[in-house]
Amino acid sequence: MEWFKKTKGGPLPQQKKEIPNGLWTKCESCGEIIYVKELEKALWVCHSCNFHFRIKSKDYIELLLDEGVLEEFDRELVSTDPLKFKDSKKYPDRIRDSRNKTGLNDAVTAGIGKIDGKEISFAVMDFGFIGGSMGSVVGEKIARAIERSLERKIPLVIVSCSGGARMQEGILSLMQMAKTSALLALLYEANIPFISVLTNPTTAGVMASYASLGDVVIAEPKALLGFAGPRVIQQTISQELPPGFQSSEFFLEHGFLDKVVERKNLKKTISLLLDYLTPQGS
Amino acid sequence: MxxxxxxxxxxxxxxxxxxxxxxxxxxxxxxxxxxxxxxxxxxxxxxxxxxxxxLTRWQRVQLARHPLRPHSMDYISLLSTDFVELHGDRNFRDDKAVIGGFGKIDGKPVLFIGQQKGRDTKQNLYHNFGMMHPEGYRKALRLMQLASRFKRPIVILIDTPGAFPGIGAEERGQAEAIARNLREMSRLKVPIIISVVGEGASGGALGIGIGDRVLMLENSWYSVISPEGCAAILWRDSSRASQAAEALRLTAFDLIELKVIDRIIPEPLGGAHRNNKESADILKREILKDIEELSLFSVEELRRKRIEKFRNMGVFLKENHLFPDKEIGTDT
Missing domain, CATH: 4.10.860 (DNA Excision Repair, Uvrb; Chain A)
Known part of the structure; x- marks a missing residue:
């Protein structure tokens, strides 16, 4: 990478010109130039360094559920502005822009789907919607997904991707951690399996609630996982963070993850786990 | 200051x-x-x-952090007798940022859990400024499960600037420790009374914050993020904390309105630090009232109501017309 820095303003813009928009892309991790069609076929995983590009919630539906079909519930739930929160943008404007950009109504999509014929309650988060942050709508939709598991006695699978609680809804966002975790107590006691799938990134309020509470917790490789953000930690302790800190592999090493699973093996792995966790003859 | x-x-x-x-x-x-x-x-x-x-919201934040404000141990000493402190998570070490132990309020045995700050630098380093590590959440849970088995109500005093953000805390699973507490506290079989006595910062506070009653002292605050943290994110300038405090709506009066807490506990005029004894007496009265009320419920009722309480938190709308339903997952 050194030559890259030295020739500032040199080859970089030229190179950019050579890449027609949308046909090629550069790996965020190793810098490899990859043909987008190839990348798509490889499920957005870099063939050179195995970096897992962030994908949308609808891509996970496609990837994990039979025929890529989710019977969606609670799509009509939308955020309001309980705090009348204003920073550089008014919160309702931020929501509207995210809705227009993503075509989603909030950062989680939930419903019923099947994995290898097994019916599950499924929820998947989307980082594109205000960083996948959890406000009242995300909390409510996750809560209802848990309740669907309870009512129908079907396993729960949640794919998380979130920077944490949504600041713009203040204390109400924090309470979504309590709300989802309290309902998971019921699922836990009912012995209905919950598989938590962590993707890049899953941190803070989401990591410190339902994402950590899976009976089995698995993650895609090299995802950023943790409670506090790396910048906050660095500022607090004013020392360098060790390499690989707060990655999936770090979590696995310290015993907070069952398994690191490559994207192409996710469905197969979840399917097997569901079999192992479902009592015979039920 | x-x-x-x-x-x-x-x-x-x-x-x-x-x-x-x-x-x-x-x-x-x-x-x-x-x-x-x-x-x-x-x-x-x-x-x-x-x-x-x-008082502005920021002034209340300052009162919550007042150098003379009574801390958890002050309250425990003033409102209980025969306190026996218990230590350790039986796994890694004893986290001094949180105090736990049995004591008696008006002769009634309860378990106390309280986040503890120091009065000076030396004490603050000892208690890590009331910032818990994972072993602190696990120590608290161990003691709460003990109280649950032996049918003693739990009284929790919250006063923390946040869960500690550090390398060791992450290595030992800060997120998992907090998450587990949220689930396991929902399952406990005895009355739990939470009282925010000073600062209630984010997951660090909530990690011991699931209960049947959630009370806040008049000049305490409870929020998803500290005003400084919020200002740093919004404006990249933590000195605009006063502005962030207003935006976050983090006072007891705000949280009553948002239906997150049950009651506001009054403080003596000028703040709790103007009269520690009186503050503790008021708090004691409120706790006793709740213990009495909650003791009327069966274990199942208690747990069901507790879970329902948190299950119903949040504000959202239902809207059908803005985004006509597209079938999800079929790429067209």
């Missing part, structure tokens, strides 16, 4: 000093001087009422 008092407290402190000086000087002789003192005292009371009847 100037040593032992806040800027907006200064006029009151100054008046009080003047009154004290005059009293020393007068020693009961001159009627004129006594009348002067009485006038000054009236002026002080008026001023105090005026200042404290229109």
């Amino acid at each position: 100037n040593g032992q008092y806040l800027d907006f407290e200064k006029p009151i402190i100054d008046l009080e000093k003047k009154i004290r000086d005059m009293k020393d000087f007068a020693s009961g002789e001159s009627i004129e001087l006594i009348r002067e003192i009485q006038l000054l005292e009236k002026r002080r009371d008026r001023l105090q009422e005026e200042i404290y009847s229109r």
